[in-house]
Amino acid sequence: MRKIQMVDLKGQYEKIEKEVDQKVLEVLKSTAFINGPEVHAFQKELEEYLGVKNVIPCANGTDALQIAMMGLGLKPGDEVITADFTFAATVEVIALLGLTPVLVDVEKDTFNIDIDAIKKAITPKTKAIVPVHLYGQCANMEAVLEIAKEHNLFVIEDTAQAIGANYTFKNGSKKKAGTIGNIGTTSFFPSKNLGCYGDGGAIFTDDDDLAHIIRGMVNHGMYKRYYHDVVGVNSRLDSVQAAILRIKLPHLDTYCDARRTAAKYYNNAFKNNNNIVTPKTGNSCDFICESCDCHVFHQYTLQILNGKRNELHQHLLDSGIPNAIYYPVPLHSQKAYADERYNEADFPVTNQLKDTVISLPMHTELDEEQLAFITKTINNFVNK
Numbered sequence: 276m277r278k279i280q281m282v283d284l285k286g287q288y289e290k291i292e293k294e295v296d297q298k299v300l301e302v303l304k305s306t307a308f309i310n311g312p313e314v315h316a317f318q319k320e321l322e323e324y325l326g327v328k329n330v331i332p333c334a335n336g337t338d339a340l341q342i343a344m345m346g347l348g349l350k351p352g353d354e355v356i357t358a359d360f361t362f363a364a365t366v367e368v369i370a371l372l373g374l375t376p377v378l379v380d381v382e383k384d385t386f387n388i389d390i391d392a393i394k395k396a397i398t399p400k401t402k403a404i405v406p407v408h409l410y411g412q413c414a415n416m417e418a419v420l421e422i423a424k425e426h427n428l429f430v431i432e433d434t435a436q437a438i439g440a441n442y443t444f445k446n447g448s449k450k451k452a453g454t455i456g457n458i459g460t461t462s463f464f465p466s467k468n469l470g471c472y473g474d475g476g477a478i479f480t481d482d483d484d485l486a487h488i489i490r491g492m493v494n495h496g497m498y499k500r501y502y503h504d505v506v507g508v509n510s511r512l513d514s515v516q517a518a519i520l521r522i523k524l525p526h527l528d529t530y531c532d533a534r535r536t537a538a539k540y541y542n543n544a545f546k547n548n549n550n551i552v553t554p555k556t557g558n559s560c561d562f563i564c565e566s567c568d569c570h571v572f573h574q575y576t577l578q579i580l581n582g583k584r585n586e587l588h589q590h591l592l593d594s595g596i597p598n599a600i601y602y603p604v605p606l607h608s609q610k611a612y613a614d615e616r617y618n619e620a621d622f623p624v625t626n627q628l629k630d631t632v633i634s635l636p637m638h639t640e641l642d643e644e645q646l647a648f649i650t651k652t653i654n655n656f657v658n659k
């Protein structure tokens with residue numbers, strides 16, 4: 276059996292190696308390292324793939340979130356509601372900008388932001404909601420949009436883990452993750468579903484005025500060379516990364532299919548194990564129906580109900596099966612973000628998930644022999 280990886284970047288690279296190597300050399304020889312034609316071409320191709328009017332590439336997914344908030348004109352003291360159960364980048368930029376993070380609980384089934392918790396957290400100072408499409412599926416966007424409309428709030432979608440996912444509205448229409456709210460952000464960190472070979476990120480919006488503001492903001496607040504109209508940042512996707520992303524983008528749907536195939540195998544293998552909860556999709560289609568495209572399985576995350584999650588984590592490592600706990604500490608309990616405003620009783624789900632979740636190897640190169648070994652090892656251990 277091939278060695279099992281949490282994310283197999285090498286196996287994926289080997290399949291596009293010739294094309295990537297040739298293209299990277301071309302960029303090197305062109306010396307158009309920054310803002311070259313590759314960046315512009317990638318921007319256009321991603322706009323087309325997502326069905327969004329504007330893509331603004333930037334340096335990473337954390338910058339993308341920060342710039343989105345700057346572009347919307349959020350000011351110190353404004354409250355921004357986001358999920359307690361996510362990677363810290365989401366809340367970090369809120370705090371960095373002097374905005375007030377308001378962390379709320381998530382849903383147990385989907386791991387995504389809880390709608391009732393959002394409603395309870397709204398005050399006259401609330402200016403934005405940041406749903407995080409955790410592990411690869413959209414939050415309940417229809418409900419988020421309704422709340423936002425009622426209270427006149429911006430919606431910023433953190434799509435770092437869900438690029439390529441579709442969201443299906445009740446009326447059957449579909450939109451790509453990140454193109455549903457006022458603005459969406461993503462990351463091209465190598466292990467993300469659409470990863471480059473370094474750092475990268477992007478911002479999406481259908482709002483042309485907002486896109487214009489942001490295009491200047493990523494470039495030192497310049498709308499005309501050496502005229503600085505607003506305080507900006509320097510945040511760019513470089514040409515080498517853009518060239519690699521242009522090669523990978525046409526494979527994104529196939530990559531997502533490969534992840535779903537692995538997820539389906541996992542689901543079937545664990546369906547009769549009462550101590551294991553497999554991931555649920557909260558969108559309007561049945562869980563992983565044949566054509567389901569609402570979950571792109573950035574992570575495949577189980578909940579282990581018998582209190583042996585930590586033992587399982589170690590047992591798998593000892594058996595040569597990489598695995599990870601995303602996330603061991605909810606944000607409201609992190610030193611940097613703890614605040615006396617928060618009440619433990621408001622976080623029953625994240626306080627439970629931190630002790631029950633475990634993410635399994637998930638990538639585009641898993642084979643059946645590996646999946647059989649992983650699932651057998653887990654079922655044997657958890658049933659003991």
Ligand SMILES: *Cc1c(COP(=O)(O)O)cnc(C)c1O
Nearest residue numbers: 335336337362364435436462464
């Ligand atoms: C990865 C990630 C980010 C940050 O992206 P970087 O490119 O690493 O800055 C933000 N939010 C979420 C949910 C992520 O998973």
